[in-house]
Amino acid sequence: MSDVAIGIHDVTKRFGRTVAVKNATLEISQGEFFSLLGPSGSGKTTLLRIIAGLEAPDGGRVTIAGKDVTDLPPYARGVGMVFQDFLLFPHMTVAENIQFPLRMQHANRATRDERLAWIVKLLRIDGLEGRFPHQLSGGQQQRVALARGLISRPALLLLDEPLANLDRELRKEMEVEVRRYQRELGIPFVYVTHNQEEALTMSDRIAVMRAGGFEQVAPKLDVYIAPATAFVASFVGHANRLRGNLRDGMLDWKGHRLALPKIEGATDGDAIDYFIKCEHLTIAPAGTSVGANLNRVDGTIRDIIFKGQVADHLVVLGDGTEIVVSEAASLPRVKAGDAVSITWAPDAGRSFRALDT
């Protein structure tokens, strides 16, 4: 048996004239935490629903554990799913909600109770079994929804933005928890999100989606460090985009001459988008001597936005362009109004031929 848990082969889905998913091909391994990351309307939820069987693809095949399930209804696929709005059954207690999949499988009472005891312990929701969903907090509801998705020991778990409705603190906590369940159960999780932090925290691999297609499918670090396309570079992480023209192997950007990594096939005069992540920039008071191999632009600090561990320094250049530099906030070397130099190593950034947009 192969290691492929979920196979998506050339799947296409249209809604009227819009193409929601376009010739998607993907393989997800057993035990992998896989995220579909993209802005709204990128087709990530549609693809998840196609795997669940809630949407029928217009073309292509879907396999689960080597078996073609394209024509199977959702109730015959044996997958677990967690929905964005929790979607607990309001007329059932927590225990009834969680045991629902087992009841649909006609599992006997002993099995149901045994599994319930196991899952409430795993998700730390023991003691809530007799309550109704409206008596639970958001975080508890989320755990119950997860328990319902996992109790039948499905071949895989699909998660549709399950943390989107939780507040920030709880989300951080649940990110770690969800990752832990996935490790303990050893089944693949397919996680849909528009939140790059969630995807980066939890995933093994990430597929960045845009307009129904994959921009990049890669381990999460690659997606972050080595974005394959300009879209990925701008969508993942916080980056400054410098658009200029290639001149003698250097980027001519608003009068600055900047070194940049080589671009395949680009020739002199081509429009170039150079992306440099905010945290790869360094800020120093004007006049500080810098290394010879570094790019450098000068400007004035307009504002410093404190964010906890880091602060975003908004630097206005001579022509009014704004650059964002993320630096440790504990360094009060500079303040608003100061003249500063921004420096960075050229190969910290990524360059692409400019998108037509």
Add this chain to the structure above:
Amino acid sequence: MLRRAETRFLLLGLPGVAFTVLFLLMPIVSVLIFSFWRTESYEIYADWNLDNYRAVLTNPTYLTFLGRSAYTALIVTLLCLLYAWPVAYFVAKYGGRYRLLLVLGLAAPFFTGAVLRLAALQAIMGPIGFINMVVTWFGLEPIGFIMYTKFATGIGLAYLYLPFMVTAIYLSLLNFNFQLLNVAKVNGARPWRAFWAVTWPLNWIGTVIGVVLVFIPCMAESLTPRFLGGPDGALFGTVLGQQFGETGTWAQGSAMGVLLFVVCFAVIVGMALTINPRRAGFTGAGR
């Protein structure tokens, strides 16, 4: 001394309260009082007695009519339930932008009066009506058993009260989150199983309201059996109506009215007891 706000509320509430007492409560109370009085030769005498109730509860005629009404109302309610659920379901789920129009369309029969509607049914089911016209067209014997039978009364009542049932269930389904059905399906429920486990219980209150709205008026119906039911089709409502008309025995009729009131009240209480507020889903998060 009343504060200004209280005075204002009193003044605002007064017309409504007065109207309710005068035109709703008083008639019921007067019926209750009449039921303990006596009528003779179209005159009513205020001598208190229980004879009316003794007659209603011991004379098998009244109870037979009551039983017949209850049976008819039950069958009609079940017919409406069976018909209304799919209609309401598909309008609520697939009606899209035409939803409101489709539901308002259900009120179309109300654009005319009840008598006109019944006359139209006569034109369809009558001895030389539309159905028999079609039947004889094909060279068959005309059907005699439809018009002026209990069968015709049943069809007439179902036609009359169906909109109430559909509306009650439709309004309930408007508040129902159809996403829950996807949840049930992904979790292994076949479509019918999902319906019984999720849709039906979560719309039980609306269904109960529909049942009550159809069953109760059917119990008291007199017009439909008179037009469609034929000589043997009289129901409790028909007989009750006669007491206030032809026979002029108002006291007797009042006792019958009180009995009807008690039976209907028992039905409402019985139906209400089937609702478990904790499991009705009304307080559920995300509906």
